Amino acid sequence: MSATVLAGPVPARVGPTWPRVLAADVRRLATLRSTWWFAASLVLFTVGLGSFPALGVAAGALEGTPEDVGPLGGSLSGITVAQLLVAAFAVLSVTAEYASGAVTSTLTAVPRRTTTVLARAGVVTAGVLAVSLAVLAGTFAVAQALLASGGVQLPVAPGVVRALAGAGAHLGLAATIAVALGWLLRSTAGALAVFVGIFHVLPVIGVVLPAAVARQVLPWLPGNAAGALMAPEPVPAMPHAWAALAALAGYAVAALTLAVVAVRRRDV
Amino acid sequence: MIEVRSVSKRFGNHTAVDDLSFVVRPGVVTGFLGPNGAGKSTTMRIALGLTRPDAGEILVHGRPYGRLTAPLHEVGALLDAKAVHPRRTGYQHLAVLATTHGIPRTRVDEVLGMVGLTDVAGRRPGGFSLGMSQRLGIAAALLGDPAVVLLDEPVNGLDPEGIRWVRELLRGLAGEGRTVFLSSHLMSEMALTADRLVVIGRGRLVADMTLAELTAAHRPTVRVRTPRRQELMSVLPSGRATPDPADASVVTVTDLTAEAVADLAARHAVPLHELTPVQTSLEDAYLELTHAELEFAGTSGPGRSEPR
Numbered sequence: 423m424s425a426t427v428l429a430g431p432v433p434a435r436v437g438p439t440w441p442r443v444l445a446a447d448v449r450r451l452a453t454l455r456s457t458w459w460f461a462a463s464l465v466l467f468t469v470g471l472g473s474f475p476a477l478g479v480a481a482g483a484l485e486g487t488p489e490d491v492g493p494l495g496g497s498l499s500g501i502t503v504a505q506l507l508v509a510a511f512a513v514l515s516v517t518a519e520y521a522s523g524a525v526t527s528t529l530t531a532v533p534r535r536t537t538t539v540l541a542r543a544g545v546v547t548a549g550v551l552a553v554s555l556a557v558l559a560g561t562f563a564v565a566q567a568l569l570a571s572g573g574v575q576l577p578v579a580p581g582v583v584r585a586l587a588g589a590g591a592h593l594g595l596a597a598t599i600a601v602a603l604g605w606l607l608r609s610t611a612g613a614l615a616v617f618v619g620i621f622h623v624l625p626v627i628g629v630v631l632p633a634a635v636a637r638q639v640l641p642w643l644p645g646n647a648a649g650a651l652m653a654p655e656p657v658p659a660m661p662h663a664w665a666a667l668a669a670l671a672g673y674a675v676a677a678l679t680l681a682v683v684a685v686r687r688r689d690v
Numbered sequence: 691m692i693e694v695r696s697v698s699k700r701f702g703n704h705t706a707v708d709d710l711s712f713v714v715r716p717g718v719v720t721g722f723l724g725p726n727g728a729g730k731s732t733t734m735r736i737a738l739g740l741t742r743p744d745a746g747e748i749l750v751h752g753r754p755y756g757r758l759t760a761p762l763h764e765v766g767a768l769l770d771a772k773a774v775h776p777r778r779t780g781y782q783h784l785a786v787l788a789t790t791h792g793i794p795r796t797r798v799d800e801v802l803g804m805v806g807l808t809d810v811a812g813r814r815p816g817g818f819s820l821g822m823s824q825r826l827g828i829a830a831a832l833l834g835d836p837a838v839v840l841l842d843e844p845v846n847g848l849d850p851e852g853i854r855w856v857r858e859l860l861r862g863l864a865g866e867g868r869t870v871f872l873s874s875h876l877m878s879e880m881a882l883t884a885d886r887l888v889v890i891g892r893g894r895l896v897a898d899m900t901l902a903e904l905t906a907a908h909r910p911t912v913r914v915r916t917p918r919r920q921e922l923m924s925v926l927p928s929g930r931a932t933p934d935p936a937d938a939s940v941v942t943v944t945d946l947t948a949e950a951v952a953d954l955a956a957r958h959a960v961p962l963h964e965l966t967p968v969q970t971s972l973e974d975a976y977l978e979l980t981h982a983e984l985e986f987a988g989t990s991g992p993g994r995s996e997p998r
Contacts, residue, residue, distance in 0.1 A: 437760030438790045446789035453782035454775070523773025526740055527830065530767055531790045533739045533756040690740040 438532045440541070446531075447545040451515060460511040464504055465557050471500030472561035476568035486574045493654040495565035495576045497558070498589055501652065504554070505596050505621070512546050512597040513613040516604030526690055535685045543601040543678055551594035558586045581654040588651035588663055595670045596621070596648070602677035605685050621645040644673050691716055691869055692737060692838060697746035699732055699893075706732040707743070708893035714871045716837070719864045721884030722873035725980055729893035730873040731769070734842050738767055750838055762791045762834030768841045771823035776816030780807060780826050783815065787833055801829040806855075820847025828856070839863055841872040845879055857883045877976040891980045904975050912943045912951050915964035922960045926951075939963070 438446075451457045475496025478484035484491075519525040532538050566576045599620070603613040625645045628636060640646055641660050650657060650666035661669065692714040699707040707729040714720045724730050735741040737748040739755035747754055750765055758764050774783050784798045802811045805825040810818075815826060824847055831839055839860070845853045860883060864870045874880055880887060880901075887904060889897040897904065916922050919941050923931045926943060934940035943951055948967045955962050 435760045435763045436792065437758070437763070439792075442790050442792050446786050449782070449789050450778075450786045453778050453786065455777065518775060522775050523770055524775045526738075526769055526773050527787065529740060530738050530755075530765075531762055531787050533758070533761055689742055690735075 438534070438537070440537070443532055443537055443541045444545055447541050448549075451545065451549065456514070457511070460507060461553055464507050464553060467503045467507065468500045468554075468557045469561045469564060471503060472497040472558075473564045473568055474499060476565035476572075479574060480568040480572040482572070486569070486572050488574060488576070491569060491574060491576070493576075493579055493582050494562065494585060495569050495574075497562045497565040498585070498652060500561075501589055501592075504557075505593060505648075506618075508550050508554070508593050508597050509600040509617045510614060512550065512600035513604040513610055513617065515542060515546050516601055517608060517610040517613060520608040521610065529690055536682050539605050539682050539685050540678070542605075543598050543681075546601050547594050547598045550597040551590055554593040555587065555590035558589050562586055579654070584663055585652050585654040588653075588667065591667055592648045592651050592670065595674045598674040599644070599677045602674070602681040605681035606677075621648070642669050644670060691751060692840070692871060693749040693752075694733065694737070695746050695749065697733065697736060697743045697748060699729075699736060699741065699743050706893050707736070709746070710890065710893060710895055711746075712888050712895060712898045714869055714888070715886075716869040717864055717867050718885040719860050719870045719872070719883055720886045720888060721880035722871060722888050722890070723877060723880055723976065724873075724875065724890040724896070726875055728875075728890045728980075730875075730890065731842055732893075733890075734767075734769060734840060734873065737840060738765070738769070740769075760791055760834070762787065762793070762836065764834075764836055765838045765840060766831030766834060766836035767839075768824075768827040768831045768844055770842070771820065771827040771847070774815050774823070774826065777814050779812050780815050780818075780829075781811040783826065784830060784833060787830055791834060793833060797833065797835075801832045804832065804859075805829040821849060821852055824848055824852070824856075828859070836868070838869040839871070843874060844872055845874070853879070877973045881973075889976065889979055896979050904979075909945050910947055911968040912946060912948045913964070913966040913968055914941050914943055914951055914955075914962060915939050916941070916955070916960055916962050918960050921958070922955060925954060925958045925960070942968075 475484065475491060479486040479491060519528060529535065529538060532541075562578075562582070566578075569576050596617075600613065600617050603616050604610075607613045607616065621644050624643050625640065628640045628643060631639060637659070641650065647661065647666040647669040650660040651663050651670065653660070653663070656662065660666070694710055694712050694714075697707050697710045698705070710729070710733065722730050722733070732741060733748075736743050737750065737755060750758065755761065755765065778786070781798065781802065784801065785795065787793075788795065788798050799808070802808050805828050807822065807825050807829060810822065815823060818826065824844060828841070828844060831841065841860075844860075845856050848856060860870050860872065864885070872883070884901060886900050887897065888895070914922065915937075917939055919933065919939055923933065923941060926946070930943055930945055932942045932944070934942065946954075948965050952962065952965055
């Protein structure tokens with residue numbers, strides 16, 4: 423086996439540019455079967471659980487007035503399951519590399535660690551956001567059609583569009599936070615535990631705070647801000663949707679900043 | 691060209707690399723030799739920017755690894771063959787790496803052919819043997835057609851045919867003027883592959899020389915059998931002869947060739963019944979060099995292994 427194949431003419435040698443690193447991360451995720459299983463599960467649970475209330479109305483098992491089904495027709499019923507699926511996918515996009523050791527080849531190919539951390543977060547967030555928005559719009563359409571067959575009209579009110587878009591943004595930012603936790607903790611179980619703690623345990627233990635403090639703090643916890651972001655109508659004592667979005671985005675940026683600092687500082 | 695400049699690295703209170711300096715030159719195969727735990731892998735990880743040294747630096751083409759503009763085109767590295775995602779096919783593993791540098795997909799097929807993995811490229815490496823993983827790792831190292839190749843224990847798990855293939859590949863790469871740096875804890879393998887040796891023990895430089903120099907530096911030894919041992923020993927230069935405690939007619943002579951011993955015996959009319967140059971292998975030379983530096987020799991303390 424001759425090695426002379428190696429000594430061909432050397433083309434202009436440009437290293438990892440942003441488009442290349444992003445393209446590599448898209449390929450990195452697209453070439454794993456688990457990515458497609460996560461996407462299929464996301465569609466299945468979001469559409470399945472989200473159309474369940476409407477199905478009940480169409481079948482005559484549930485009361486069918488617009489007040490009963492709400493402006494969203496129950497189409498966000500699967501959002502918690504969807505969020506956990508997204509978090510698992512996003513965490514694993516990083517921690518699977520630490521588990522196998524493949525992160526060493528990732529970081530020898532692209533030694534600029536800020537680029538590596540941000541690219542992974544960007545690609546995962548963009549992918550989750552795109553799929554989520556499509557799936558959520560589809561779920562609402564399915565619920566709308568099912569309700570119409572049961573004689574209930576579900577109008578596409580401005581609040582509805584904002585809530586569905588907000589639900590998509592919430593999944594996208596949850597993915598950003600989960601990727602950051604993956605880089606920070608390097609362990610699948612650890613990162614997922616912290617994610618669940620932030621979104622689902624903090625709001626519960628927050629109720630032990632003194633009332634005055636709780637009124638100021640609770641609405642801004644990630645889990646509650648996400649709730650406000652996905653509400654079709656303003657909720658009393660909760661931040662407005664835009665403020666909630668800003669809060670979640672702030673948490674995502676903070677988590678990502680910590681991840682960049684940690685990955686830059688430590689040995690691989 | 692790789693320049694290791696006064697590099698030190700500690701993990702807790704264990705010194706992995708201790709003020710290590712040497713240069714790896716292009717055009718030859720340089721072996722990086724040392725017992726397990728001597729600091730070879732740590733040094734290679736520092737060279738690739740994966741581990742930060744406490745002091746000193748390692749430069750590739752005059753720059754630290756992290757500042758190379760196109761790392762895969764400048765350094766091809768294989769650290770741990772099993773460190774790939776077990777569920778991404780071998781082809782896609784290489785394609786992902788290629789994408790980071792805009793390397794065309796045809797080059798992926800090319801390196802897969804060079805390492806003989808074309809037929810299994812569509813399989814997931816979770817089921818690869820260690821030998822197949824090593825070949826995939828070598829393919830990844832060659833992907834960017836790099837001027838420096840750095841391989842950590844590349845023949846581990848390869849069958850004899852695979853070992854010979856790696857040897858010829860590395861010699862070919864060096865022949866093209868590339869810098870080839872590979873580590874091993876086996877002197878026997880290095881003897882067949884390397885032109886130069888960098889030997890370390892306990893993180894410190896023990897030797898930096900050519901193979902020929904290492905062999906020459908080793909002292910010649912001759913085993914002599916004679917019925918008049920006492921008489922022979924009295925004519926040998928003092929300190930050179932060690933009587934065999936188990937056999938009254940055998941004496942071991944160091945620092946003298948067989949010819950010199952025979953001439954001396956003839957001049958003094960001492961009959962010799964046996965005169966055997968003791969073959970000093972490179973293995974012996976290596977063991978002699980590293981004996982004092984053997985971290986684990988004779989002790990069985992708590993496992994302090996090299997971090998991978």
